[in-house]
Amino acid sequence: MLQNYLKIALRNLLKNKTFSFINIAGLAVGLASTMLLALWVLDEYSFENFQEKRDVLFQGKRNFKESETSIWTSSSQSGNTAEYIRKNFPEVKNAVLTDWGNNVTISYGEKSLKKTWFSVETPFFEMFTFPFVQGSAKTAFIDVNSVVLTESMAKSLFGDEDPMNKLVKINLKHSLKVTGVLKDLPKNTRFNFDYLTSIKFLDSIGETYYGWSANNFQLWVELRPDANLEAVNKKMLKVYKSNADGFSNGDLFLYPLSRLRLFNKFNNGVESGEGLNSLVSLFSIISIVILVIACINFMNLSTARSEKRAKEVGVRKVTGATRGSLISLFLSESLLITILAFGLAILMVTLLLPAFNDLIGKQLTIPFGNINYVLGAIILVLFTGFMSGSYPAFFLSSFKPIKVLKGTMQLGRGASLPRKILVVIQFCFSIVLIIFTILVYQQIRFGQNQPLGYDQKNLMYFEMPGEMYKQFTPMKQDLLASGVVMSAYSTNQPMNATGNNSWGYEWKGQKPEQKNQIFDNVRVTLDFLKTTGIKLKEGRDYSPQFMADTIHSVLVNEAAVKAMGLKNPLGEIIRRQRDGNYTIVGVLQDFVFGNPFEDKQPMMVQLMPDSQSASNVVLRLNPQKSATECLEKISTIFKKYESVAPFDYEFVDTEFEKKFSKETLLRNLAYLFGGLAIFVSCLGLFGLASFMAERRTKEIGIRKVLGASISGIVMMLSKDFLKLVGIATIVSFPIAWWLGNKFLEYYPKHINFAWWIFAVSGIMAGVIALLTVSYQAIKAAVANPVKSLRTE
Amino acid sequence: MLQLKNIFRWYNSGANRAFVLRDVSLEIQKGEFVSIMGPSGSGKSTLLHVLGMMDEPNEGQYLFLDNNVLNIKEKQRAELYKKHIGFVFQAYHLIDELTVYENIETPLLYHGFNSSERKSMVADVLDRFNIVGKKDLFPNQLSGGQQQLVGIARAVITKPDLILADEPTGNLNSKQGEEIMDLFKTLNQEGVTIVQVTHSEKNAAVGSRIVNLLDGRVV
Known part of the structure; x- marks a missing residue:
């Protein structure tokens, strides 16, 4: 029995090459995207699974009440x-x-x-x-x-x-x-x-x-x-x-090790659900959506071709087939197609995995030997085969034999309605993905194009290993004398690197709850402003003229002035029990230091003497000289002071780019899977269009004989599909609006949803659909009517 | 063998009932060869479908081998049909994707014969119908007469007691038609009851009895 089914299925596949290709390619893309995502998701979920005591291990966290309205959650402890x-x-x-x-x-x-x-x-x-x-x-x-x-x-x-x-x-x-x-x-x-x-x-x-x-x-x-x-x-x-x-000093609590990888993001002291898991679940959904779109293609094409299969159904019923046996016939067909698609998908995944690994920054491999994955793959194939085959199977097997065999069966308008709905759903998904992709792209651009408040170009830093800091003063002189360095300072934290902060400061007019106000601390030597290009808003820079600067002075940023509520910050004194008193000598214009998507944090910049232990040197390179020449000379000077340790340097702008790694990942994945979803939807549309054109051959022939123009016929054939895409566009807008805003809320600083995003994505979907459909429409329209009418 | 009592079949078109069969009563004995005749639209095919349990009348009674066909369960009816009835169509209705051999084999699959039984049964029939040489061809490689031969072979392979044939020679030239009718005659002599719908007086005469239909009534 099964052999007979498979024989028929194979012959059908070979007979309808276009449909077979669309079905197999579509399902293969769907399966491949599901498999790639599954590899990624399972990897994320496997974090710390190897720890034998994972269920009883916890990280100490603490909630820190900064003000009445905000709790900051930290993992650092006393x-x-x-x-x-x-x-x-x-x-x-x-x-x-x-x-x-x-x-x-x-x-x-x-x-x-x-x-x-x-x-x-x-x-x-x-x-x-x-x-x-x-x-x-x-x-x-x-x-x-x-x-x-x-x-x-x-x-x-x-x-x-x-x-x-x-x-x-x-x-x-x-x-x-x-x-x-x-x-x-x-x-x-x-x-x-x-x-x-x-x-x-x-x-x-x-x-x-x-x-x-x-x-x-x-x-x-x-x-x-x-x-x-x-x-x-x-x-x-x-x-x-x-x-x-x-x-x-805040409230200590224990947080499970097993949740650290995916859920470790806190909002006002409670887990916010916006950790990596949100990205993981978002793309799990998207990959399933792509698979569903591919399954929809299968359903659509199978039911569209149902009139061709109807006779077979009738004959089989007349020769004694029950409905159940017909359902298994069609299901085994879809299963066969799914298995072929799965083979192709494995090939695709194998070829794409290195590129995908680059994209997500991991080293995933296909675990062929792992029994769980093999079982998972079998379930995936069965599920996909059943899902794509079920509707056609139940639909086709319901035909009444006398109707189909007498040729009186008219599927009519009612029968194509589910198909239309499925096309609308497909394009809804695609349009939502287009909009989402544009949004992500915009948001990243927004972050990158923000006024930084300092000059990132030609700014680099290197680490001072061991006790090199003790020789910073002569080294600085050498660097400046080399002609490739315009200016330099040493610091405990180069640009971009937050992580050092403290609290417990007092100042005039402080409200009681402000005792916990947290300030970022940066310690620098002279020429901090000159090197970075950060602007003073008022007051003065540190200067060798003022001997006391290293002990008693502080520079603060605008955010700090705002947080402290100072009207005339210059000359105000900030006190801390253990450290002593600091006078504000200057206010810095806000500049991006940490996360570019977050509001600027209050910051204190303190001066330290050249001789103090600092880990890094920040340099402003001479823009007239080439980067290679600069690096060569700086490296030589570095070697002069430290012969063993490697010269390890970073450029501030490339480091800054790394702050967008999560967003870039999001964008890359959105490009990839958005593109795949659209591709698979178009495959389906192409198949439907070719089916429609075939079905309407006679009508087109008659119209042409009666004088219809080619463009008129192309229009007529495309219009139906464009209507569906139009409906999909309208339906997708509120969904995209809701999803997009949810995504943007994640960033304290974000772009606004611009109306043109909707316009662009709607037009894009329309153009893509038109291009897909028009090939078939034109082919049908230019066909010789004499031929098409004779074949009837 | 079977008995139709006061069969009515109608379709609702708007407020009116369009009658296809009106008060048809008919009895067919085992071993008969009945030809149903009548002009287009007189209800011949519908009558045949009712006999073949593929269409249900709106009113009336149908006894088939002492079973009250209209009162038994769908499943039992399907069993009854499967066991006793074979169908032959005007347009042959072979499955295009299957070879001659496989087309003839199809009913056996649904009757649950095992592989070796199927092989010998199909071989017998191929032999008997003289189409052994054609067994690996696909329907579109055969002439109309040969296709109908395969259609009949498919209908008789399960050894039905009753063959229902809907204008079996309608698409064939006269020589092919004669051969098919000869075949039916032989089958009938072997004891198979045959009911055919036909337009041809000549073919009707081959049978043992003619039932004439006009506007859904037996005349």
């Missing part, structure tokens, strides 16, 4: 929390601090590499599943001056040598003994360190500070299996309050 929690929380099995990780030079002999350095407390290895290949968790950090490497780190530093007990240098100054090698980290973890040291080591070199008002550590907690998170979190709220040292 270093005292871990010890306190270990002592006072019986529900907690383990609690450890880690730092935030830095790219720091690690060297062995001649070899020097810049890799990610991360510091942890020993129980870290009990909590997280990062197994040792050499050495053990117990012994790794007995000696403070120890370092644990990942396997590939060890390999690139030591080659085939045994790394154990060898001495390496971190940041060119700290000698540490290798006491362990970890298996390389899986890709689907948030941790990305290359080597680990103990927090105790950081203590020993004086790079830690423990105070209840500090916020410089990450906190990781393992609860006992029987602990109740809600109850624990209720107690956690009091951790900072019961250790207040005059500041209000």
